[in-house]
Amino acid sequence: MVTIDRITKAYGSSSVIADLRLSIEPQQVTVMVGTTGSGKSTLLRILAGLERPTSGEIRWDSDHRGIVRPNLGIVFQEPRLMPWLNVRQNVEFGFGPAGHRRSAELADEILEQVGLESFSDYYPRQLSGGMAQRVAIARALVRKPSLLLLDEPFSALDALTRSRLQDHLMELFARHSLTMFFVTHDIEEAVALSDTIVVIKGRPGQIQHRFRIDLPRPRSRQDPAFMVWKERVLAALTNGDSP
Amino acid sequence: MPTSSLLRSAEQVGSSEPGPQTEALRASVKRRPRWNALGVVLPAIALIGWEVASRLGWLDRTITSSPTEILAEIYHLLWTGQIWVHLWATFVRVFSGFALGSAVAIVLGVVTGLSQIAYRLLNPTIHALRSVPSYAWVPLFILWFGIFETSKILLIALGAFFPLYLALVSSIRSVDRKLVEVALVNGFKGWNLARKIFLPASLPAIFVGLRQSLGLAWMFVVAAEFMGATHGLGFLLIDGQTTGRPATLITSVLLFALCGKATDGCLAWVSERALHWQDAYHPNSPEARSD
Numbered sequence: 001m002v003t004i005d006r007i008t009k010a011y012g013s014s015s016v017i018a019d020l021r022l023s024i025e026p027q028q029v030t031v032m033v034g035t036t037g038s039g040k041s042t043l044l045r046i047l048a049g050l051e052r053p054t055s056g057e058i059r060w061d062s063d064h065r066g067i068v069r070p071n072l073g074i075v076f077q078e079p080r081l082m083p084w085l086n087v088r089q090n091v092e093f094g095f096g097p098a099g100h101r102r103s104a105e106l107a108d109e110i111l112e113q114v115g116l117e118s119f120s121d122y123y124p125r126q127l128s129g130g131m132a133q134r135v136a137i138a139r140a141l142v143r144k145p146s147l148l149l150l151d152e153p154f155s156a157l158d159a160l161t162r163s164r165l166q167d168h169l170m171e172l173f174a175r176h177s178l179t180m181f182f183v184t185h186d187i188e189e190a191v192a193l194s195d196t197i198v199v200i201k202g203r204p205g206q207i208q209h210r211f212r213i214d215l216p217r218p219r220s221r222q223d224p225a226f227m228v229w230k231e232r233v234l235a236a237l238t239n240g241d242s243p
Numbered sequence: 244m245p246t247s248s249l250l251r252s253a254e255q256v257g258s259s260e261p262g263p264q265t266e267a268l269r270a271s272v273k274r275r276p277r278w279n280a281l282g283v284v285l286p287a288i289a290l291i292g293w294e295v296a297s298r299l300g301w302l303d304r305t306i307t308s309s310p311t312e313i314l315a316e317i318y319h320l321l322w323t324g325q326i327w328v329h330l331w332a333t334f335v336r337v338f339s340g341f342a343l344g345s346a347v348a349i350v351l352g353v354v355t356g357l358s359q360i361a362y363r364l365l366n367p368t369i370h371a372l373r374s375v376p377s378y379a380w381v382p383l384f385i386l387w388f389g390i391f392e393t394s395k396i397l398l399i400a401l402g403a404f405f406p407l408y409l410a411l412v413s414s415i416r417s418v419d420r421k422l423v424e425v426a427l428v429n430g431f432k433g434w435n436l437a438r439k440i441f442l443p444a445s446l447p448a449i450f451v452g453l454r455q456s457l458g459l460a461w462m463f464v465v466a467a468e469f470m471g472a473t474h475g476l477g478f479l480l481i482d483g484q485t486t487g488r489p490a491t492l493i494t495s496v497l498l499f500a501l502c503g504k505a506t507d508g509c510l511a512w513v514s515e516r517a518l519h520w521q522d523a524y525h526p527n528s529p530e531a532r533s534d
Binding site for chain 2: 072
């Protein structure tokens with residue numbers, strides 16, 4: 001479990017997030033929904049170690065080997081593939097500088113799981129947006145992360161590709177028993193993927209609502225219960241805002 | 244249905260396919276002509292015009308000569324074997340200077356590009372030195388290193404240093420932050436970060452810098468060979484001038500042009516292969532021609 005304890009982040013005199021407290025439960029999908037500028041991506045960057053909080057701390061539970069240092073995987077809004085590496089090499093990049101003695105084999109394995117085994121020799125310029133994002137997901141998963149961070153990973157894709165990639169992600173979630181922290185502004189995406197939805201609002205961003213989504217998986221977006229959840233999250237997100 | 248099959252079936256829909264542009268791009272690379280015949284037209288017309296003007300006596304033969312006289316001079320140099328002596332002397336100087344200047348540029352460029360302290364410490368001085376005209380160094384280099392090979396190679400190295408250094412520093416300092424973040428999250432730091440991100444990301448600029456450096460090495464070798472050389476294309480140039488033989492002089496200029504073009508062509512060939520991954524626009528690609 002990851003505990004975010006009273007995290008505040010300010011740039012000069014401008015606070016982006018204030019006094020944020022949150023627990024990310026293991027083997028669950030925690031989705032943070034918020035409007036643009038509410039600081040949700042900042043929190044994810046703090047979790048990834050790309051930014052330091054102004055105050056507060058993040059506590060990582062040690063794993064079964066007693067190692068506190070988290071093994072993180074991250075998928076950004078853009079695929080961020082290295083253009084000089086082919087698909088397989090981009091996935092192997094996920095092993096870090098030490099590499100892995102079976103890195104090529106494991107990369108091929110994960111590429112098969114994301115349906116790109118026949119594209120392993122392609123370069124990023126030869127891929128579509130959806131394919132490139134799947135390579136980015138494969139790169140994050142190849143190191144078997146204890147926490148997978150996703151920062152609006154499908155927001156730049158068309159609706160059909162987005163929906164299909166969401167389904168693929170949930171298949172991978174089940175297959176690898178992942179713990180995911182997912183940031184999005186798409187309410188439907190949040191309800192489709194989450195075990196818990198956290199609504200962050202305001203400037204500085206603060207957690208306003210938490211919802212436990214108990215819908216069975218796989219979730220149908222036409223299911224009336226799904227629609228109800230969408231309405232509830234939307235109301236929580238817009239409640240108190242001027243029209 | 245297994246996951247991979249599900250994903251594969253999804254792959255067949257919409258924008259997930261690599262699309263025809265991928266194949267078109269590959270085809271365009273294959274179809275790209277190796278030799279652009281258009282580039283030969285202008286020099287050919289100029290050569291014919293020159294020969295005709297020379298034979299008709301329109302040109303002063305004391306200050307210029309005809310293309311056939313130049314060919315005869317090249318033949319003479321080849322026949323006596325002198326051409327190889329001069330070419331070898333110049334090539335050794337150019338490549339020694341180019342290698343030395345590039346090596347120093349890569350080391351200093353990487354250090355200055357990656358370290359803010361080194362950037363603040365070294366960059367203003369290096370920029371100030373860059374402003375010194377190349378010929379201003381000649382007397383100083385003769386004074387410091389004599390008139391033999393050391394001063395010549397160091398002068399060429401100085402010329403080759405600046406373009407590569409500037410290209411390297413500027414490209415390292417503008418590497419995409421987003422790619423660096425991916426590397427940091429995956430545990431790359433220090434030397435590994437430089438090797439796996441900064442250097443490959445700077446490779447296009449490095450090749451541009453290398454080509455400019457090589458071009459300047461060929462320019463600086465002329466200045467270097469003016470410093471008391473007994474062999475080399477620069478010596479041939481001076482020799483032609485002092486003995487009043489325009490054919491020798493023009494032959495030397497021609498050989499400089501051919502050698503410069505040939506070595507730049509080699510570097511361009513290496514560059515094209517090393518940067519095959521770039522998503523660059525090719526004017527002769529099918530997409531560009533379709534309009």
